[in-house]
Amino acid sequence: MPKQEASLRNWKIDGLIAYGNIYGHPNFLNGHFIHTSTIITLNKQAGIIETLHTFYRLEGYNLESEESPEICELEKLLGECNPNVSKNRPVTGQ
DSSP: OOOEEEEEEEEEETTTTEEEESSSSSSTTTTEEOOOOOOOEEEEETTEOOOOOOOETTTOTTTTTTTOHHHHHHHHTTTTOOOOOOSSSSOOOE
16 A cells, blocks of 8 residues: 655654644645654655655755754664754754
C-alpha cells in the first residue's frame, strides 16, 4: 500500500517529530494541527520528511538554502549532518 502524501504549513521540527497544520491528508480536515510520528528520512532538496505512513511536504521554507540548527539536529538523529551550520536560524514554515 503506498504511503499517504500531505503538506505541513506553519510547521516546526523538534527532535524527530514535526508539528504543523496539515493539508491534503484524507484522515484530517485541512488546517488541522498535528504532530507526526517519528521522522525516518529527510529529503532537503525536495523539502519532504517521511514517517512510517506518510510523506510530508514542508511548505514555506527553503531547506536547501536556509540550513538551521534544528535541521542539522534532525540530520544528526537520522545519521548525517553538515556541522558548518549557522546557530541563529529558527526552523519553521512561517
